[in-house]
Amino acid sequence: MAYDFKIRSAVTSTGKTAYYAKVTGLTDPEFFVAYKTKYEERFGLYNVSVSNNLVYNAADYVNEFGFWAYFIEATAKVESQGSFLCLNTYDRAYFTFGFMQFAAHVPNGDFVRFFRKLLTLPNALEYFPRLRLINDRIFYKNDAGATSQLENDSSSQKLMEYLNPTTNEVEQQELICSARFIHWASNDPKHRRVQVEHSISLYKENMKKYSKRLNLNGYPAKVCFMICDILHQGRGTYDRISYALDTDSHEKAFQNLCTIGNTHYPTRINGLKVHLKKLEQAGLFNKKYKADTNEFV
Structure with a gap:
């Protein structure tokens, strides 16, 4: 059954607008989603919070991935302090997530491929009940059962707008999708492993390409x-x-x-x-x- 998130906002003592979410029907406590921010003429969310048990540490993954676990670690630290929950929705990418800050605006890019992998996890429909992976492409499924493709080789714009309809203001869909990602990464080690596996795969693929060129x-x-x-x-x-x-x-x-x-x-x-x-x-x-x-x- 899909999770239903209830969002509330509050103003902090320093004047920031903070958003929190709670899964309806469960006794789990609410959790922090993000702060509201403005960047140039865009509005969006950011979460750079660091939790000790939700931070990438190469030593936790070296048995599975060997030296490559250390190879990506410095980038993870400077990108997000290694936070599995790192989020921003305020720039031209519309939606960026993870300790390597995968960005949604690139067709077949790091975020799109990362999200495809997430949608293969057993609990994917609990977080994104409207999304389907068909022939390794992300589709939206409406109430009538019809599907529409959200990304292809030339554009990920529809996927970007599904996650964050506009950057004119912080919107409910943007908050819900952000809450889904934060909750999923916080509570599912398989989600976090996908972040790690995809980050290592990205740098391994890049090394082949860079070595051929250089x-x-x-x-x-x-x-x-x-x-x-x-x-x-x-x-x-x-x-x-x-x-x-x-x-x-x-x-x-x-x-x-x-x-x-x-x-x-x-x-x-x-x-x-x-x-x-x-x-x-x-x-x-x-x-x-x-x-x-x-x-x-």
């Missing part, structure tokens, strides 16, 4: 990681990265990569460097990339 065989993990993070965030181009790698020293290449975007994103880059150093000192990040197997050895 010839990364034999490069240290920290150089490869920084390339992944640069292109994940979008703060640099292949040409700029290629120029940074044009040196006979891997350490110099790493330092060069750390300058890309440093004018606008110094906090992120410093955070990455600190976390990578911690992993290196623990002996957890001293591998090199082997292109023919797409693994670090």
